[in-house]
């Protein structure tokens with residue numbers, strides 16, 4: 001399966017080291033979410049993939065070969081600083097961009113008609129770009145990234161500022177593209193959306209990848225936690241010595257309860273012991289495994305990065321989690 005390989009990229013802007021040994025792959029047919037705090041290096045990585053910025057070290061490959069101009073023309077890119085000509089009409093603009101990427105006039109027109117229709121902006125084809133709302137300009141920007149039928153999609157914050165309907169439209173387009181075999185990489189600060197949409201996620205901190213994997217994979221933590229809606233934990237937790245209380249006022253699906261944790265992964269039947277102990281103390285209305293949300297994982301990984309976003313430090317960290325209220329069955 002072909003993959004877009006970002007291999008050991010380093011990039012400095014003067015004294016600011018924006019990327020340090022940035023490495024990850026995006027596989028054909030997957031949606032990859034690229035997350036990290038402001039200034040972590042996401043746009044820099046994407047610009048290097050596109051070839052609009054040169055790397056100091058490392059390289060980008062597609063299907064094992066370094067990206068050349070020919071391959072780069074087949075990338076669909078949505079830059080962070082949106083790059084449309086404000087005075088151009090939407091339809092003409094998209095045809096123009098299709099032509100720039102090598103389509104003939106008829107094919108470019110067909111693609112323009114298709115994407116404006118899919119993205120719900122067909123009624124705006126004859127309007128100048130600047131007359132559209134920012135959200136609709138963003139739809140045009142996505143159409144611009146798609147109009148030439150790209151083999152790879154690289155989108156810098158495509159969801160920022162979109163209303164919920166536009167988010168749904170854009171999500172569906174990305175899913176369809178991935179289903180058609182396109183590797184889709186996008187950056188976002190909307191972590192719930194990333195969690196919902198992405199097959200894999202990479203968390204970047206201070207110019208390096210610090211955690212990467214499927215959401216479920218990232219949520220596997222050595223500590224196992226359970227939400228228990230039942231008798232107060234001091235009535236029963238003492239019967240399971242391996243367990244400790246994380247929170248006595250957690251909330252799950254509107255119900256209040258406790259979160260308890262067991263750190264030793266070798267205790268495979270400890271959940272049964274916990275349930276039995278809780279039941280012995282009174283009725284148990286809910287008992288569920290708790291897993292960290294992407295937001296919590298993210299906080300654990302980047303929290304120490306907050307003050308260094310614009311002046312990255314050399315340190316890296318591994319995935320860690322903090323207390324969580326999110327409960328999964």
Ligand SMILES: Nc1ncnc2c1ncn2[C@@H]1O[C@H](COP(=O)(O)OP(=O)(O)OP(=O)(O)O)[C@@H](O)[C@H]1O
Pocket residue numbers: 013016017018036037038039040041042043044045080309310311312
């Ligand atoms: N053209 C530039 N000149 C100088 N420094 C730059 C330039 N572009 C980016 N930087 C710096 O490089 C680092 C990485 O920036 P980058 O834009 O890649 O981060 P980002 O993860 O995309 O951030 P955001 O989420 O805010 O878009 C930051 O410290 C930023 O200030």
